[in-house]
Each structure stands twice: as C-alpha cells, then as structure tokens.
Amino acid sequence: MARMVVDPITRIEGHLRIEAVVENGTITDAYSAGTMVRGFEKILKGRDPRDAWAFTERACGVCTTVHALASVRTVEDALGITVPRNAELIRNLMFCTQYVQDHVVHFYHLHALDWVDVVSSLSADPQKTAQIATSISSWPKSSPKYFAAVQQKLKAFVESGQLGIFANGYWGNPSYKLPPEVNLLAVTHYLEALEWQKEIVKIHTIFGGKNPHPNYLVGGVPCSINPDEVNAINMDRLNYVGSLISGAIAFVEQVYLPDLLAIAGFYKDWAAIGGGLKNYLAYGDLPTRGYGQPDYFKFARGAILDRNLNEVYPVDGHNSGEIKEYIEHSWYSYSSGESSGLHPFDGETEFNYTGPKPPYDQLNVEAKYSWLKTPRWKDHPMEVGPLARLLVSYAKGSTEVKDVVNEALGQLGVPITALFSTLGRTAARGLETRLVVHWMKGFYDDLITQIKSGEVSTFSRDKWEPSTWPATAQGVGLTEAPRGALAHWIKIKDGKIDNYQLVVPSTWNASPRDPKGQRSAYEASLIGTHLANPEQPLEILRTIHSFDPCIACAVHLYDPEGKHLHQISVY
Amino acid sequence: MTECSGNLLVLGIGNVLMGDEGVGVHVVRHLEQLGVPPGVEVLDGGTGSFLLLDPMQRAGKIILIDATLDGNPAGTVRRLTPRFSTDYPRTLTAHDIGLKDLLDTFYLLDHPLDVVLFAISIASLQPIGLELSPEIEARVPEYAQLALAEIGSAIPQMS
Numbered sequence: 001m002a003r004m005v006v007d008p009i010t011r012i013e014g015h016l017r018i019e020a021v022v023e024n025g026t027i028t029d030a031y032s033a034g035t036m037v038r039g040f041e042k043i044l045k046g047r048d049p050r051d052a053w054a055f056t057e058r059a060c061g062v063c064t065t066v067h068a069l070a071s072v073r074t075v076e077d078a079l080g081i082t083v084p085r086n087a088e089l090i091r092n093l094m095f096c097t098q099y100v101q102d103h104v105v106h107f108y109h110l111h112a113l114d115w116v117d118v119v120s121s122l123s124a125d126p127q128k129t130a131q132i133a134t135s136i137s138s139w140p141k142s143s144p145k146y147f148a149a150v151q152q153k154l155k156a157f158v159e160s161g162q163l164g165i166f167a168n169g170y171w172g173n174p175s176y177k178l179p180p181e182v183n184l185l186a187v188t189h190y191l192e193a194l195e196w197q198k199e200i201v202k203i204h205t206i207f208g209g210k211n212p213h214p215n216y217l218v219g220g221v222p223c224s225i226n227p228d229e230v231n232a233i234n235m236d237r238l239n240y241v242g243s244l245i246s247g248a249i250a251f252v253e254q255v256y257l258p259d260l261l262a263i264a265g266f267y268k269d270w271a272a273i274g275g276g277l278k279n280y281l282a283y284g285d286l287p288t289r290g291y292g293q294p295d296y297f298k299f300a301r302g303a304i305l306d307r308n309l310n311e312v313y314p315v316d317g318h319n320s321g322e323i324k325e326y327i328e329h330s331w332y333s334y335s336s337g338e339s340s341g342l343h344p345f346d347g348e349t350e351f352n353y354t355g356p357k358p359p360y361d362q363l364n365v366e367a368k369y370s371w372l373k374t375p376r377w378k379d380h381p382m383e384v385g386p387l388a389r390l391l392v393s394y395a396k397g398s399t400e401v402k403d404v405v406n407e408a409l410g411q412l413g414v415p416i417t418a419l420f421s422t423l424g425r426t427a428a429r430g431l432e433t434r435l436v437v438h439w440m441k442g443f444y445d446d447l448i449t450q451i452k453s454g455e456v457s458t459f460s461r462d463k464w465e466p467s468t469w470p471a472t473a474q475g476v477g478l479t480e481a482p483r484g485a486l487a488h489w490i491k492i493k494d495g496k497i498d499n500y501q502l503v504v505p506s507t508w509n510a511s512p513r514d515p516k517g518q519r520s521a522y523e524a525s526l527i528g529t530h531l532a533n534p535e536q537p538l539e540i541l542r543t544i545h546s547f548d549p550c551i552a553c554a555v556h557l558y559d560p561e562g563k564h565l566h567q568i569s570v571y
Numbered sequence: 572m573t574e575c576s577g578n579l580l581v582l583g584i585g586n587v588l589m590g591d592e593g594v595g596v597h598v599v600r601h602l603e604q605l606g607v608p609p610g611v612e613v614l615d616g617g618t619g620s621f622l623l624l625d626p627m628q629r630a631g632k633i634i635l636i637d638a639t640l641d642g643n644p645a646g647t648v649r650r651l652t653p654r655f656s657t658d659y660p661r662t663l664t665a666h667d668i669g670l671k672d673l674l675d676t677f678y679l680l681d682h683p684l685d686v687v688l689f690a691i692s693i694a695s696l697q698p699i700g701l702e703l704s705p706e707i708e709a710r711v712p713e714y715a716q717l718a719l720a721e722i723g724s725a726i727p728q729m730s
Contacts (some may be wrong), residue, residue, distance in 0.1 A: 029677070040588075040699075042700070043588065043697065043699065043700065055588065055701075058586060058587055058588050058617060058618075059588065064617070101621075105621050109621070153679070153681070157678065157679060160678075190679065191679060194621075194624065194676050194679070194680065196679065197621060197624070198621075198622075198624045198628070199625075201622055202625075211614070211622055212616065212618075212622040212623070213617050367709045450702035546606060
C-alpha cells in the first residue's frame with residue numbers, strides 16, 4: 001500500500017494539497033487540505049460596507065466579478081436595497097461574460113490536456129482532421145491547409161524545446177484515447193480559444209470601466225446609460241456588446257460544444273468514474289424579476305440529496321440551521337468548541353495552527369489538517385459547481401435546461417445517471433455555457449428594449465447614505481461563481497462592517513472531513529479510482545480538474561513508510 | 572492576429588490582499604501618481620492571468636513589475652529580460668502559474684514579447700493584509716523610478 005500526496009501549489013487563489021491512500025493501484029481514501037490561510041474578516045472589519053466589494057474582488061484572479069457581485073448583494077440584502085432593472089440586466093451580462101470566458105478557458109487551457117495528447121496531434125493527417133471538423137460543425141476555419149499550418153507551428157514549438165504549458169503532459173500515456181486527427185482538432189481550437197477569450201471579456205471593461213477587476217456599486221452598476229453621450233454606455237458601445245455576444249454564441253455552438261461532445265464520445269468510461277458525493281447544492285442566479293425572487297432565476301436554487309432528482313429542497317442563506325462551518329479538522333478555534341458548527345453570520349476566524357512546520361512530508365489527518373473550514377448544508381456534505389447547478393435546475397423542471405441536457409445525453413447515448421461522474425461534471429460545464437450564452441443574448445435584448453423605451457436608470461440612491469441605515473443590519477449575498485455556490489455574509493453596526501464571512505466554492509468542494517467523519521467532494525470523488533500508472537496519475541488530474549479548481553498541484557507519491565517516491569506538477 | 576500598437580505597457584502584478592505579494596500593483600499605483608509620458612499605459616494587472624492577454628498583445632514593449640520568492644534579501648530588485656517562461660524566476664509567488672501560462676501562449680501565437688521584468692524579492696509567508704512591510708514600503712518610490720528610467724530609455728526606440 002502506498003500513501004500518495006497531491007500537493008497543489010498556489011495557482012491564483014490558494015494552495016491545495018491532497019493525500020490519497022493507494023492500494024493495488026486503486027485509491028481507497030483521500031484527504032484534501034488547503035494550505036493557505038484566508039482572513040478577510042481581519043481586512044474588512046471596521047470598513048465601510050459599500051467598499052467591501054473592491055477588496056473581496058481581489059480574493060481570486062479568476063472569479064473577480066462574482067466576488068464583487070456577492071459583496072454588493074450582501075450589503076443590499078442587509079439594507080433592503082432593490083437595484084433598478086437595468087442594473088440587474090447589466091450585472092447579468094457581466095455574470096454571463098465571466099461564465100463563457102471562464103468555462104472556455106477551463107475546457108481548452110486547463111482541462112483539455114487531460115484528455116488531448118498534444119504530441120499525438122503532430123502525426124495527424126490534416127485532411128482527415130478537416131473531414132472530422134466539417135462533419136461535426138459549420139465553423140469556417142476547417143480547411144486541411146489551416147490544420148496543416150497549425151500542425152507546423154506546433155512542431156516548431158515542440159522542437160524548440162520550450163514546451164512551456166505543454167511540458168507537464170503525460171504524452172503517449174495509453175489513457176489518451178483520441179485519434180491523432182481529433183487531437184489536432186482540439187489543439188487547434190486551444191489556440192483559437194486563446195484569441196477568442198480576450199474579445200468577450202471586453203464586455204467587463206465596457207460596463208465595469210476596467211479589466212481585470214471591474215467596478216461594482218452597491219445599489220446598482222457604476223455606469224450611466226445615455227444613447228447619445230460619448231462617455232456613457234451609448235449605442236456604439238451597446239452595438240459592440242451585441243456583436244461580442246453574437247461571436248460568443250458562434251464560438252460556443254460551433255467550437256466548444258462540438259469539441260466537447262466529440263471528445264466525450266471517446267471517454268464514455270469516465271461517466272462511471274469520479275462521482276463522489278451524492279448531494280448537490282446550488283444557490284442559483286441570473287434573476288429576471290429581482291434578486292428577492294429566486295423562483296424566477298435562470299439557474300434554480302435548491303439542494304438535492306442522495307441523487308434523488310424527484311425532490312429539490314429549498315435553501316435559505318439566512319437560516320442559522322442550514323449552512324454551518326465546522327473546524328474540527330481546520331486550523332481555527334471556535335469559542336463554542338471544536339465540534340460545533342457556526343452559521344456564517346456568527347462565524348469566527350481565530351487561527352489555531354497545529355500542523356507541522358513546512359516543508360513537511362505528510363499531514364496528521366487524524367487531527368486538524370487544513371486551512372479550509374468545512375461547510376455543511378443541514379449537516380450534509382454537498383458538491384457545488386456546474387453539475388450541481390444543472391441538476392438542481394433539471395430536477396426543478398426548467399425546460400430550457402432539460403432540453404439542452406437531454407439533447408446531449410441523446411447524442412452521446414448515455415442515461416442521465418452518466419452525469420454523476422467526472423465526465424458529467426465536464427459536460428455540465430459545457431452545457432451550461434450553451435445555456436448561458438443564449439440567456440446573455442436575451443438579457444442584452446431586454447436591456448436594449450428598456451433603453452429604447454427611455455428607461456436609463458442604473459442606480460438606486462435611496463439608501464446610499466449611512467445616515468439612512470439602521471444601527472445594526474445583517475445580510476447574505478448568494479451567487480454562483482463559475483466553480484460553484486458562493487456566498488458572502490455581513491453584519492453591519494453603526495455604519496461599519498462588524499463581521500464579514502465568505503464561503504467560496506472551493507471550501508465546499510475541497511474542505512476536510514467534518515466532525516462526523518464525512519468527506520467533502522474532492523475527497524469522495526477520488527475513492528475507487530484506479531491508477532493505470534501511479535507515476536503518471538492522469539486519473540487524479542481528470543477528476544480534480546473536472547471541479548475546476550483555481551489552483552495548481554504538485555503530486556507527491558509516497559510509499560507506506562511515507563518515503564517520497566515521485567513528484568510531478570499538476571496545473 | 573492582433574496588430575501591435577507599439578505602445579509601452581507598464582504592468583504591475585500581484586495580490587494586494589497579501590502584503591508584499593502585491594508590491595507590483597503598489598508600484599504602478601505610485602507611477603500613476605507620478606505621471607507617465609503620453610503613449611505609456613499603466614495597468615494594475617492584479618492576478619489577472621488570461622485576462623491580461625489582450626493588453627499585453629496590444630503592447631509593443633512591456634515593463635513587468637512583480638514580486639518573487641527567489642531567496643534574495645527582501646527588497647532586492649533585479650532587472651531581467653526573460654525570453655521564455657522558463658527564464659523567469661522560479662516562483663512568482665501566489666500568481667505564479669497563471670502568468671507563466673500566459674507568457675507561453677505568446678510563443679504559441681507567434682507573438683514573442685519584448686519584456687523587461689523588475690523582479691522584487693519578498694520574504695515568504697506573507698500574512699494576509701493590505702499593508703506592505705516597512706522595508707518594501709520604503710522602497711516603492713525607488714522601484715517606480717526604476718520603471719520611469721526604463722520608460723525613458725524605451726520610448727526613443729518605440730516610434
């Protein structure tokens with residue numbers, strides 16, 4: 001028996017380390033540990049609640065806008081502010097922009113190389129690649145000459161010895177199942193996606209003033225609409241946004257989705273691997289009648305237990321009996337005791353590091369072993385992310401979601417239970433991108449209709465001044481980051497932040513065990529996975545990447561005595 | 572392929588929530604106060620990774636300011652002219668891989684970058700917080716002057 005340590009280095013948001021027990025090539029247990037401390041409360045306490053978004057936005061370089069969105073919603077919820085319809089539509093457009101860009105980048109640049117063999121693509125016949133491309137899509141850039149040119153460029157890049165982002169792949173590993181021609185198709189679109197993604201994010205600059213880290217505003221959005229004014233959101237800019245959305249629809253429909261389904265067709269065995277937890281949580285988002293009416297969100301709110309799609313439980317972020325964070329295995333202490341759970345309104349952030357001094361070989365997983373707290377919904381461990389979102393909306397009967405999901409399942413010839421897997425997670429991300437990019441067009445059309453009818457308000461000033469606030473107030477801002485359910489909680493006292501807590505998607509998915517010994521999503525998803533070659537743990541990459549962590553990992557392998565055997569880098 | 576505008580981009584990278592890790596951003600904020608010649612774009616890149624592709628692609632030359640954990644005494648600044656991502660200091664701290672991924676993509680897109688990197692050594696284990704350590708804080712104006720001097724020598728070659 002070997003003990004294996006997956007020790008992700010920081011990507012953008014924090015460090016993650018996974019220790020897995022491997023028996024006869026199969027993972028029998030796993031522990032997930034966040035090794036970088038968070039302490040937002042300490043930065044935010046005593047500040048103006050209206051400024052909190054600008055700090056929380058820096059929590060993660062990838063999820064910038066959703067942290068800002070959660071933050072302004074939290075304050076609005078506490079103070080009873082309703083934003084104008086235009087602000088809701090613009091926030092939705094910002095949200096959709098991030099989803100489409102982030103999911104495309106995740107698929108092509110962070111996850112595809114777990115399934116696509118770059119080196120194999122060098123031996124592809126460009127003629128055949130062109131045939132495959134035109135058989136699955138009407139995307140114009142599909143000529144044999146075009147694929148041959150990309151192949152030449154790749155050859156030169158590989159021969160330069162500067163493999164760069166391709167340096168860490170397990171090229172030639174037998175777990176890669178795609179024919180060379182499909183590999184070439186995917187690598188070509190890897191390059192196209194790079195160029196494409198930089199266009200769509202210009203929507204953040206247009207509505208948010210700058211990028212990265214666009215501006216938000218409590219009570220609305222920080223841009224004024226005036227169809228004829230040079231410095232405002234005018235018709236020129238709106239037309240440009242419209243053209244970017246049309247381009248996004250084309251890319252998602254003609255490149256991302258066909259590639260996803262073509263690649264998935266070669267990896268159907270992964271529809272039975274990596275399922276892990278059976279509980280799914282989504283806060284939902286994309287309001288159409290205001291944040292206060294979740295029944296009219298495009299992404300539904302709710303919880304599913306034991307994969308029972310016939311019942312969706314309501315979720316309430318304010319209810320102190322629902323979401324709680326535990327610290328029995330986390331480096332914090334609670335005044336109420338080690339095994340108690342605290343609702344984020346009453347959350348405490350007292351550090352209590354009891355782990356080994358870095359660098360170390362192994363954590364003592366019987367004791368505290370992570371800087372992440374362990375969130376639970378009604379004491380259940382929950383998976384969050386694209387799969388949870390789709391399942392909750394599907395189970396709640398959204399016809400839009402059901403149509404898109406059922407069409408893809410039909411094309412692949414797999415039942416809905418195939419979604420409870422690594423492949424299902426990756427497919428769900430693409431399917432929701434398809435939904436989101438069309439919803440985006442709808443929000444854009446609604447915004448244009450509003451403006452044409454003379455409605456240009458983007459900000460509600462009623463409760464901007466602290467003098468209008470009660471002495472104490474508390475609120476919760478729920479949203480869905482691309483990686484899953486995200487919430488901020490605030491307590492305001494005398495116009496200042498008294499407590500501020502974030503529960504981020506990675507906390508749900510990557511947290512350590514709770515006091516009952518229940519595993520969280522990462523830990524559960526790895527159990528039972530067979531490693532064809534422990535020196536090249538491609539299987540771990542596939543499953544962990546299917547959650548879209550914004551972190552990179554170094555994988556360490558250990559023998560039963562804890563001796564270090566092997567280390568690789570995982571992005 | 573995006574046409575290169577020939578502009579000069581000064582890009583500060585880092586996470587301002589993590590003390591000295593955010594020194595690159597502090598330096599560009601200081602530069603903005605000092606003012607830069609016309610045609611020079613100053614950008615707080617945060618930890619933006621792929622989001623920075625467009626501004627970097629549009630630039631003819633990039634002056635990158637970033638923190639590094641290279642083992643040198645905190646505050647040490649080195650001027651580097653890296654060609655490939657492997658030429659960069661091994662650990663660009665908490666935003667390491669995002670930036671390196673991005674740099675490699677330029678070679679893939681036939682768009683090699685002209686980069687001058689000011690790598691500022693910081694101590695490891697940055698506590699979470701908005702403030703720089705006193706020794707780094709005191710040297711921010713000096714780093715900004717280094718960037719200004721670099722701008723001054725780059726501009727005649729740009730047009």
